[in-house]
Amino acid sequence: MADGGGYDLLTALPDDVLRLILARLPSTAEAARTSVLSRRWRSLWTNLPQLRFADVTDLARVAAVLRHHSAPIAAVLDLVAPRLQGKLLVDIITPGDQNSAAGIGSAIQIPTFEKATEITIRLLRGIGIRLPPPSGSQRDLGGAVSSEGCPSLRELRIRNADVVSNLAIRSESLRLVQLSRLQGIRQLTISAPALTELDLYACLLWGMPMVDIFVPALGTLRWVDFFRWTSVRFRAMPNVHTLAVFVMVYGYVSHSLPLLQYFTEARDxxxxxxxxxxxxxxxxxxxxxxxxxxxxxxxxxxxxxxxxxxxxxxxxxxxxxxxxxxxxxxxxxxxxxxxxxxxxxxxxxxxxxxxxxxxxxxxxxxxxxxxxxxxxxxxxxxxxxxxxxxxxxxxxxxxxxxxxxxxxxxxxxxxxxxxxxxxxxxxxxxx
Structure with missing residues (x-):
């Protein structure tokens, strides 16, 4: 806007204030259009902390935006990791089979967040989770979200991701764990003495994974899967008051058994x-x-x-x-x-x-x-x-x-x- 003398009042505003204005626009596309206003505005949108693509069908345009943005996803997360306190939401909505068209890799690099109390990672099928190259000691996904990587973490949600075959989560602080549609698990270990809610959905559908769960404080267990495990151990669950499970009354998969046989003596x-x-x-x-x-x-x-x-x-x-x-x-x-x-x-x-x-x-x-x-x-x-x-x-x-x-x-x-x-x-x- 200009005053009576034609002076642009926005020009006097600091860059940080202008970015706040751009961040409140409905989409990243509208923020990028402000580049035509002047040379001053040309690169402001490339430093926005959040990118929003509403109703986009042309993934090539998304790729172009990501190439011009000054901080790709991994870099943003690396920047945030040491400072974040509280909640983190990583929500990738690009279909996995279109990643190459969008110029996005098949895996999202996730650093560790030592001060995070709640982490939610929602991906679409076909996108994996990659950790930064190790510095000193090797750490996988389980280690990254366990006490060694996230000592303050209380809630963990991971959905629709390709993960490591041996997923071991050991945490003294976790209260809630929700794992949904994870691919690649062959062995699942959860040791969380303070955990009160465990929700597993379609994480062990294929193969014959081994499961070892130690959650003595658990109150709510929701489990939807085909039960075809070579070994399963539920240890110390005296406090469960809510149980939700998926049951094949008489399974059509050759290795499945009626519910009765899951709860009877081994000799049956x-x-x-x-x-x-x-x-x-x-x-x-x-x-x-x-x-x-x-x-x-x-x-x-x-x-x-x-x-x-x-x-x-x-x-x-x-x-x-x-x-x-x-x-x-x-x-x-x-x-x-x-x-x-x-x-x-x-x-x-x-x-x-x-x-x-x-x-x-x-x-x-x-x-x-x-x-x-x-x-x-x-x-x-x-x-x-x-x-x-x-x-x-x-x-x-x-x-x-x-x-x-x-x-x-x-x-x-x-x-x-x-x-x-x-x-x-x-x-x-x-x-």
């Missing part, structure tokens, strides 16, 4: 696979919240859930997420199928004296599912609410809805949700 194993939790043979820890994602593939899940509930007498809340990927191609299993074991689930009674809330999603209306709901209601003397939701592709008859309501009692609030015209609606009995 009929293949070379090991137990999911070797330490748990008679009773789970004092679980209060149990969340099961059940891959049914046309099989009945009642016996498996019965077995878990029998081992979880302290459970207060149960959530079942049913998944079936066969899309109508399944052949119904026979009554002699292993997924019906233990057989006594049909006659034995449980007394789940703490269970007050139940939620079951993606019901198909199959006879075995309706029978399970009927049995479940008999096992819960203090149940307050049960929510039943049907799969969007299922047409639910009035008779079936009324049958489910008939299983309930006046003390229980039962809600049934159906899908009509693409919308999820609560069932209301016809007058």
């Amino acid at each position: 194993i009929s293949s070379n696979d090991k137990l999911l939790v070797e330490a748990v043979k008679d009773e789970l820890p004092a679980i209060e919240i149990l969340f099961l994602r059940l891959l049914t593939e046309g099989h009945t899940f009642g016996p498996c859930v019965f077995h878990l509930l029998r081992m979880s007498p302290s459970i207060r809340e149960l959530k079942l997420q049913l998944e079936d990927h066969t899309e109508g191609r399944k052949v119904p299993c026979s009554s002699g199928c292993i997924c019906y074991k233990p057989r006594d689930w049909e006659t034995m009674n449980l007394r789940l004296v703490f269970l007050q809330k139940v939620e079951i999603n993606n019901l198909s209306g199959a006879e075995c599912q309706i029978y399970f709901v009927k049995r479940l209601l008999r096992w819960m003397p203090v149940l307050k609410t049960i929510t039943l939701s049907f799969d969007p592709s299922v047409t639910v008859s009035e008779e079936l809805s009324k049958e489910l309501l008939s299983f309930s009692t006046p003390e229980i609030c039962m809600e049934i949700y159906l899908h009509r015209d693409g919308a999820r609606v609560k069932y209301s009995a016809a007058n």
Whole structure:
């Protein structure tokens, strides 16, 4: 802006103030356009601490920006590393198969952050994590995020990255660890005495990795993976109160086993696979919240859930997420199928004296599912609410809805949700 004499008032501002102005523009492209204003503005945008590319489809333009910027990603991180205190977010959204087109390498170099308390690294598949060349002692990713590299770190999140085959995290300070869709792990070791929340999603899908976990203070465990480990050790987890796991009721992978065999004595194993939790043979820890994602593939899940509930007498809340990927191609299993074991689930009674809330999603209306709901209601003397939701592709008859309501009692609030015209609606009995 100019005053009455035509003098540009912005010219008098320091460069740091001008960069603050540019940093508040919606995108890096708009900041770069200010280069045409004058020679003074030409290089200001190249020193911005943050680059934003909104709705970009031409990755060559992104590459050009990165070439002109005075501090590439690795250099920025190296500059920040010794000064950072608090949270760090590294969020790379360039698709991995387009890295070469964008002029970006296949790995992001991450230094160590000794004063960081929270680190989140979110990459897209195909981008790896690289550490700086060692100076004195070799350090891998596990060492970089462990106490030796980040002694103050309390929260660690890594998503969609290619990592080292032997990932060992040993930390005295970590409280939360979330690892999601990591490629390349063959051995996973986590030793964190103060850790209270562990979330592992699709990190051990391939091969037969070895797992060794020591987390005595753990309260919440979420684990979604195909359990095909050559060796697994869960040591000292007496305080777990929330457990969320993915279960193949009767796995379609040749090495997978029914849930029952993951929680029984080793002598019951009929293949070379090991137990999911070797330490748990008679009773789970004092679980209060149990969340099961059940891959049914046309099989009945009642016996498996019965077995878990029998081992979880302290459970207060149960959530079942049913998944079936066969899309109508399944052949119904026979009554002699292993997924019906233990057989006594049909006659034995449980007394789940703490269970007050139940939620079951993606019901198909199959006879075995309706029978399970009927049995479940008999096992819960203090149940307050049960929510039943049907799969969007299922047409639910009035008779079936009324049958489910008939299983309930006046003390229980039962809600049934159906899908009509693409919308999820609560069932209301016809007058």
